[in-house]
């Protein structure tokens with residue numbers, strides 16, 4: 026089936042549809058990972074976004090029931106160059122086409138993802154849509170405009186509605202779930218923690234009644250500056266319990282401490298971002314997935330501990346007086362790299 030990818034500035038690419046036949050709308054982001062496409066599709070931080078994979082062949086080890094970052098895919102649409110129809114792996118449950126069809130996700134293949142990526146790098150990330158139903162670009166641009174204006178609460182759409190418990194013999198960690206990835210929960214379970222996953226908009230009392238030893242502010246979709254009520258909750262948590270922020274959680278922690286975020290031109294979405302630990306001088310290869318970044322030097326009470334070697338953006342900080350640790354990248358990265366898993370141990374040392 027013929028399909029078209031239209032960007033909000035009128036640029037379009039034609040290809041072939043796969044998965045669910047229909048239309049998909051969202052911000053187009055490119056991801057440079059060579060593997061881990063199932064983790065990417067199921068990462069709730071991608072809610073509201075259509076992901077273009079720069080690696081030219083996607084789907085070659087199929088999809089399984091083990092590699093999910095949440096209970097379902099959250100990407101709005103998927104763009105690839107070549108999609109593998111006949112995957113080969115002992116864990117494979119189904120091929121990509123079937124997976125996206127079953128999960129109602131519209132994809133497009135046969136796209137020159139290199140040209141698309143270069144375009145986004147040049148002009149910045151923008152909204153777009155995939156359609157396998159209509160080839161009239163003017164009609165599609167009208168639809169795209171309407172969808173872009175639609176107000177969505179991206180975090181509310183993905184957060185847990187009720188507290189979820191994962192018992193363990195160790196420290197009690199309350200996770201504020203803005204769209205938490207399974208591998209963050211697993212990283213804490215591997216360290217024996219008792220975990221309470223709480224709705225994103227929980228109040229201070231609702232959090233503290235679980236008597237946590239520490240709080241983890243999770244990753245999640247959207248613009249952190251739009252989460253004002255969460256900022257107030259995080260402010261009231263400061264100093265009460267040790268806190269670890271990851272990605273959106275890191276941004277929210279920075280905002281609660283007086284910082285501001287800004288939008289990157291095309292974001293960081295990939296598995297090989299070099300990050301320098303300023304305290305040791307060591308470089309770590311990290312997995313990243315974010316469109317916003319925290320301004321540096323927002324408070325005299327914090328120390329910037331990590332920066333991105335590619336563009337010098339803030340990648341981590343610590344509070345000088347309170348037990349607060351925060352990273353923009355993903356220490357729980359799966360399939361990897363796992364260089365930064367030690368961040369969870371550093372957090373547990375603060376409890």
Ligand SMILES: NC(=O)CC[C@H](N)C(=O)O
Nearest residue numbers: 244245272273315316317
């Ligand atoms: N992975 C995340 O938590 C993403 C954080 C935020 N939504 C951003 O794009 O910057």
